[in-house]
Amino acid sequence: MMGARGLLTVAAAALVSLGLTAAPAKAAGNAVELPSQNWSFAGIFGTFDRGELQRGFQVYKEVCAGCHSLDYIAFRNLADLGFNELEIKAIAAEYEVQDGPNDDGEMFDRPGLPADRFPAPFANDNAARASNGGALPPDLSLMVDARPNGANYLYALMTGYGDAPSGVTVAEGMSYNAYFPGHQIAMPAPIADDGVEYADGTKATVDQQARDITAFLTWAAEPNLEERKRMGVMAVLFLLVMTGLLYASKRKIWADVH
Amino acid sequence: MSGPNFSNPVVRWIDHRLPVFTFMHHEMHEYPTPKNLNYWWNFGSLAGIVLVIMLLTGIILAMHYTPHVDYAFQSVERIMRDVNYGWLIRYIHANGASFFFIVVYIHIFRGLYYGSYKAPRELLWMLGVVILLLMMATAFMGYVLPWGQMSFWGATVITNLFSALPGVGEWIVTLLWGGFSVDNPTLNRFFSLHYLLPFVIVGVVVLHIVALHRFGSNNPLGIDVRGKQDSIPFHPYYTVKDMFGLGVFLTIFAAVVFFMPNAMGHPDNYIPANPLVTPAHIVPEWYFLPFYAILRAVPDKLLGVLAMFAAIAVLFILPWLDRSPVRSATFRPLFKIFFWIFAANCVLLTYLGGKPAEGIYVILSRLATVYYFFHFLILLPGLSIFETPKPLPRSISQPVLGSGTAGASKENS
Ligand code: HEM
Numbered sequence: 001m002m003g004a005r006g007l008l009t010v011a012a013a014a015l016v017s018l019g020l021t022a023a024p025a026k027a028a029g030n031a032v033e034l035p036s037q038n039w040s041f042a043g044i045f046g047t048f049d050r051g052e053l054q055r056g057f058q059v060y061k062e063v064c065a066g067c068h069s070l071d072y073i074a075f076r077n078l079a080d081l082g083f084n085e086l087e088i089k090a091i092a093a094e095y096e097v098q099d100g101p102n103d104d105g106e107m108f109d110r111p112g113l114p115a116d117r118f119p120a121p122f123a124n125d126n127a128a129r130a131s132n133g134g135a136l137p138p139d140l141s142l143m144v145d146a147r148p149n150g151a152n153y154l155y156a157l158m159t160g161y162g163d164a165p166s167g168v169t170v171a172e173g174m175s176y177n178a179y180f181p182g183h184q185i186a187m188p189a190p191i192a193d194d195g196v197e198y199a200d201g202t203k204a205t206v207d208q209q210a211r212d213i214t215a216f217l218t219w220a221a222e223p224n225l226e227e228r229k230r231m232g233v234m235a236v237l238f239l240l241v242m243t244g245l246l247y248a249s250k251r252k253i254w255a256d257v258h
Numbered sequence: 259m260s261g262p263n264f265s266n267p268v269v270r271w272i273d274h275r276l277p278v279f280t281f282m283h284h285e286m287h288e289y290p291t292p293k294n295l296n297y298w299w300n301f302g303s304l305a306g307i308v309l310v311i312m313l314l315t316g317i318i319l320a321m322h323y324t325p326h327v328d329y330a331f332q333s334v335e336r337i338m339r340d341v342n343y344g345w346l347i348r349y350i351h352a353n354g355a356s357f358f359f360i361v362v363y364i365h366i367f368r369g370l371y372y373g374s375y376k377a378p379r380e381l382l383w384m385l386g387v388v389i390l391l392l393m394m395a396t397a398f399m400g401y402v403l404p405w406g407q408m409s410f411w412g413a414t415v416i417t418n419l420f421s422a423l424p425g426v427g428e429w430i431v432t433l434l435w436g437g438f439s440v441d442n443p444t445l446n447r448f449f450s451l452h453y454l455l456p457f458v459i460v461g462v463v464v465l466h467i468v469a470l471h472r473f474g475s476n477n478p479l480g481i482d483v484r485g486k487q488d489s490i491p492f493h494p495y496y497t498v499k500d501m502f503g504l505g506v507f508l509t510i511f512a513a514v515v516f517f518m519p520n521a522m523g524h525p526d527n528y529i530p531a532n533p534l535v536t537p538a539h540i541v542p543e544w545y546f547l548p549f550y551a552i553l554r555a556v557p558d559k560l561l562g563v564l565a566m567f568a569a570i571a572v573l574f575i576l577p578w579l580d581r582s583p584v585r586s587a588t589f590r591p592l593f594k595i596f597f598w599i600f601a602a603n604c605v606l607l608t609y610l611g612g613k614p615a616e617g618i619y620v621i622l623s624r625l626a627t628v629y630y631f632f633h634f635l636i637l638l639p640g641l642s643i644f645e646t647p648k649p650l651p652r653s654i655s656q657p658v659l660g661s662g663t664a665g666a667s668k669e670n671s
Contacts, residue, residue: 072335138529142529145520145528146526146528147525148525228345228346228516229516231346232515232517236516239512240509243502243505246498246504246505250499250502253495254495257490
């Protein structure tokens with residue numbers, strides 16, 4: 001049927017336009033094209049590399065946590081990274097967590113427990129700004145989902161520091177970053193070669209740390225990513241088979257209609 | 259009513275007192291459906307199923323969601339992280355809204371192409387337009403609920419539009435906001451209405467179906483069913499065909515939900531709402547973009563708002579704008595060409611709605627907006643006078659007029 005084929009074109013055109021309109025919205029936040037990296041968690045069979053996650057966690061803990069909170073992650077969630085219960089208890093206990101009020105009505109500090117969330121480095125936004133030249137270090141739990149092309153952006157941001165090209169002046173207290181919108185960022189380059197000493201002995205280059213922190217923050221944004229993709233493969237396979245069977249039934253039932 | 263004879267005595271007992279089984283039998287087995295419906299006729303039942311999916315996932319979300327500016331964003335993240343399969347429920351709901359619009363837009367363009375809005379189906383069509391309006395209100399308010407940056411700023415921009423209305427404008431805006439800016443009272447009433455409106459949609463859908471069953475489906479030839487040889491019972495023929503279509507739909511839907519659940523969303527909505535920071539570009543959800551383009555195409559705010567509403571209102575009077583007695587575009591050579599131009603124009607408007615309102619985009623938006631209304635207000639009434647339709651087939655089972663050879667041999671099965 002002519003019309004049927006025609007309408008299919010409309011649907012296709014509509015989908016294309018959807019893609020087109022999604023593009024400008026995505027590009028809006030970025031001044032420059034982001035180089036694409038290979039990520040183990042990309043694609044429909046994507047999974048996290050546990051070593052990468054643990055190293056990324058170490059970078060967060062030793063570097064980023066000085067300025068950035070991680071509000072949506074509790075210590076118990078670290079089990080996803082391959083830490084066992086004892087290790088998690090030990091990690092949590094390294095932190096002081098405010099609790100209370102106790103029976104005397106006082107707030108008190110105690111060592112962290114697995115059920116606690118990561119304590120924020122600053123008491124409130126104003127304190128955070130005061131320590132960062134007026135700029136607010138945003139919470140990192142959702143960072144990868146909150147930027148277009150988040151994983152590649154984060155990696156590019158981490159590795160994009162350098163000297164400003166000639167003719168570009170960078171304001172006092174700001175750093176030049178090739179990938180930050182506007183190129184002037186209030187965050188000083190957070191990672192440097194050997195800025196951390198990896199527990200697993202991996203050499204801590206800037207590139208390595210950038211990859212690891214990106215993997216870790218991707219997990220933080222979407223802790224269900226692996227389960228989602230695993231279920232997705234099964235769901236789509238099941239639906240394909242079911243749809244095939246339904247098509248066969250349809251053919252059979254309609255065989256006598258002309 | 260000479261009902262069917264049910265063998266099960268319990269069914270018979272109930273049916274005698276409450277004829278639900280007779281009703282179902284009537285709708286499923288006796289309801290005659292044209293035998294030549296193509297796959298574009300799948301999208302109606304599909305829309306109904308998507309509505310049910312939205313209701314079910316929405317009700318579960320509402321069990322865990324907190325409509326308060328200080329907790330809304332956080333409660334959605336709790337759903338994503340701590341509620342069992344909460345991420346799945348929310349991704350189905352968020353992407354389901356997009357798919358709902360895809361399905362309904364295809365359903366509407368099907369109607370436009372095959373003239374399904376014409377007599378005697380005018381009310382059926384108009385009820386459909388009411389459903390579209392309700393869907394838009396529901397989706398708009400739903401998008402505000404997670405209280406991200408786009409939620410907040412989208413709500414601010416769209417509610418502010420009403421202030422352009424003379425006299426009542428300010429009053430309406432205050433009523434929508436429940437105060438003097440988009441704030442907690444706004445979120446509360448939007449949540450309440452977002453819960454309510456889908457059930458209103460269900461009510462209108464029931465009316466839509468009652469109207470449908472009065473005269474039955476239109477069909478690709480756009481001619482009336484002339485007798486038994488033209489129709490088949492809905493069940494099993496169209497139930498199995500709809501099930502197959504549903505399978506295809508669910509496969510695509512699942513692929514998006516599981517493999518790219520955030521592709522149709524905006525990253526800014528993963529940043530908690532902040533009244534002090536305006537996002538670089540405030541873009542509505544893709545399904546509002548054509549109307550957004552029309553809004554911005556008009557230099558005057560009030561006229562822009564009116565044009566945007568007129569873009570939907572014109573659909574209400576469509577049955578009286580297109581006076582051609584021939585329904586299907588198959589037999590209307592000129593209409594068919596203009597249909598495709600119109601469809602392309604809608605795609606263009608969608609594209610333009612997502613672009614910043616500057617330079618060439620403004621000019622194109624204006625042209626596309628003018629063409630949108632030109633199509634309905636000038637072209638369609640004109641075509642009904644000047645176009646010579648092709649000869650119509652005598653009946654559905656005899657699609658080729660005059661010649662008794664091609665395809666006619668196997669009829670009357
Ligand atoms: C016509 C059907 C419906 C449509 C088109 C619709 C649309 C939407 C949209 C677009 C969102 C924002 C999703 C996001 O980006 O996070 C949303 C959220 C929400 N909806 Fe609906 N919805 C419908 C039915 C319902 C129903 C019936 C309920 C409850 C009974 C409901 C409850 C919720 C809740 C609690 C949220 C906030 C959680 C979230 O943002 O994921 N929805 N809806």
